[in-house]
Amino acid sequence: MQRGRLLIILAFIIILVAVGAVVLLNQGGGGTTNNTGTRAPQQSAAQQQLPTPTPLEFTEIVTAIQELPRGFRIPANAVTLSPWPLVSAPVSALTSLEDVIGKIARTRIFREQPILSTMVTDDFTSLAEVGSDAAAVLPSGLVGVSIPIDRQTAVAYAIQDGDRVDIMLSMLFVDVDDAFQTIAPNTITLINITDTGIEFSATLPGRPDVISLGPAIIGPSERQRPRLVTQRTIQDALVIHVGTFPLDGAFLGRPPTPTPVPEEDQADNRGTPVPSPTPARPDIITLGVTPQEAVVLAWAVEAKLPVALALRAATDTSRTTTQDVNLDYILNTYNIEPPAKRQYTIEPAIRSIRQLIAGDQISLAE
Numbered sequence: 001m002q003r004g005r006l007l008i009i010l011a012f013i014i015i016l017v018a019v020g021a022v023v024l025l026n027q028g029g030g031g032t033t034n035n036t037g038t039r040a041p042q043q044s045a046a047q048q049q050l051p052t053p054t055p056l057e058f059t060e061i062v063t064a065i066q067e068l069p070r071g072f073r074i075p076a077n078a079v080t081l082s083p084w085p086l087v088s089a090p091v092s093a094l095t096s097l098e099d100v101i102g103k104i105a106r107t108r109i110f111r112e113q114p115i116l117s118t119m120v121t122d123d124f125t126s127l128a129e130v131g132s133d134a135a136a137v138l139p140s141g142l143v144g145v146s147i148p149i150d151r152q153t154a155v156a157y158a159i160q161d162g163d164r165v166d167i168m169l170s171m172l173f174v175d176v177d178d179a180f181q182t183i184a185p186n187t188i189t190l191i192n193i194t195d196t197g198i199e200f201s202a203t204l205p206g207r208p209d210v211i212s213l214g215p216a217i218i219g220p221s222e223r224q225r226p227r228l229v230t231q232r233t234i235q236d237a238l239v240i241h242v243g244t245f246p247l248d249g250a251f252l253g254r255p256p257t258p259t260p261v262p263e264e265d266q267a268d269n270r271g272t273p274v275p276s277p278t279p280a281r282p283d284i285i286t287l288g289v290t291p292q293e294a295v296v297l298a299w300a301v302e303a304k305l306p307v308a309l310a311l312r313a314a315t316d317t318s319r320t321t322t323q324d325v326n327l328d329y330i331l332n333t334y335n336i337e338p339p340a341k342r343q344y345t346i347e348p349a350i351r352s353i354r355q356l357i358a359g360d361q362i363s364l365a366e
Contacts, residue, residue: 056085056086056087057085057086057087058083058084058085058086059083059084059085059086059089059095060081060082060083060084060095061081061082061084061089061090061093061094061095061114061115062079062080062081062082062093062094062095062096062097062099062100062114062115063079063080063081063082063084063112063113063114063115064078064079064109064110064111064112064113064115065077065078065079065080065111065112066078066111067108067109067110067111068105068108068109069105069108070105070106070107070108070130071104071105071124072104072105073102073103073104073105074100074101074102074103074104074105074120075101076097076101079097079100079101079115080097081095081097082112084114089114090114090116092116092117092118093114093115093116093117094115094116094117094120099117099120100115100120103120103121103122104120104121104122104123104124105119105120106118106119106120106121106130107119107130131249132245132249132250133249133250133251133252134240134241134245134249134251134286136252137240137252138238138240138288139238139288141290142238142288142289142290143288143289143290143291143294144240144286144287144288145286145287145289145293145294145297145298146284146285146286146287147284147285147287147297147300147301147307148283148284148301148307149242149282149283149284149285149309150283151281152308153306153307153308153309154242154282154285154309155309155310155311157242157281157282158311159239159242159285159309159311160239160242161239161240161241161242162238162239163239163311163312163314164236164237164238164239164311164312164314164316164317165237165239165287165309165310165311165312166232166234166235166236166237166309166310166312167232167233167234167235167237167287167297167307167308167309167310168230168231168232168233168307168308168309168310169230169231169233169300169305169306169307170228170229170230170305170306170308171228171229171230171305172226172227172228172229173226173227173228173229174224174226174227175224183223183224184224185220227326227327228326228327229324229325229326230324230325230326231322231323231324231325232310232322233296234289234293234296234297235319235320236312236317236318236319237287237288237289237293238287238288238289239285239286239287239288240286240287240288241285241286242282242285242286243282243284243285244282244284245286285309
């Protein structure tokens with residue numbers, strides 16, 4: 001009898017210990033029990049403090065569903081309303097199809113690009129407001145003028161867009177008759193007045209003062225030799241572009257078009273790649289100068305004067321005075337003395353010296 005009571009008490013104690021263990025496990029961070037009866041992991045304090053994310057707001061703006069060229073009147077099937085995050089929507093984005101359909105594209109509009117109020121217009125005349133890249137980069141007060149260049153006059157093609165250059169002009173001077181504006185000396189025709197009339201005895205080159213010499217006639221042995229003068233003229237001219245502009249006027253940020261190579265020329269019979277052809281060198285340059293300097297350049301080109309460019313340092317905007325250079329300047333500055341006349345010389349006679357002639361020159365001859 002007593003033994004049965006002990007067993008009942010022992011079983012009761014075991015039950016109490018088991019219940020206590022279950023309670024301790026539930027309170028000790030083992031997680032919570034979900035609806036399926038399995039224990040879910042307990043959230044950390046940092047996770048419990050995270051803010052609730054704010055939902056992203058969208059708005060509808062007009063976008064292009066096909067590419068629209070400049071000057072194109074926009075049809076209804078070329079645009080649509082597209083959802084766009086409100087925080088990143090352009091300020092001038094259009095939100096109504098009526099503001100776009102039937103309007104004219106002022107600039108090129110790409111597919112899926114938002115259409116802004118500045119991209120469309122009602123009038124074709126406003127298309128001119130877009131203009132060229134050259135006019136956009138030209139500083140106020142300057143005008144663009146183009147002049148021919150070659151490898152020698154363009155600093156071996158070192159000049160690039162955005163550089164600053166000085167312009168040097170060379171001139172050849174000759175003496176002319178102030179009345180006839182012809183190269184001196186004039187041609188003198190000797191006449192003899194007789195009883196029977198006027199006789200033309202001779203036509204000779206010379207000057208009026210040589211007639212007093214009597215039978216001796218002095219004339220030039222060759223055509224008058226011109227006198228060369230070179231001077232720096234325009235300073236600190238802005239280089240707008242080297243070479244010919246694209247026909248659409250857009251050249252900023254546009255990579256050069258590669259020269260296509262036919263497939264049969266891409267490799268020779270041994271499989272060696274053939275190099276691409278060398279692109280043509282530019283033969284014209286556009287400068288930004290003042291309106292008066294533009295007139296000077298136009299006159300120099302019309303007069304067929306040699307124009308040479310001098311490249312400036314990137315930080316140099318100074319203007320200095322230079323002295324014109326002629327034969328007297330060279331002789332006096334560098335102490336060059338003409339050689340004395342001798343009773344002997346060398347053979348063969350020296351009648352000319354070497355000339356520095358660069359290739360790929362541009363001829364200004366008609």
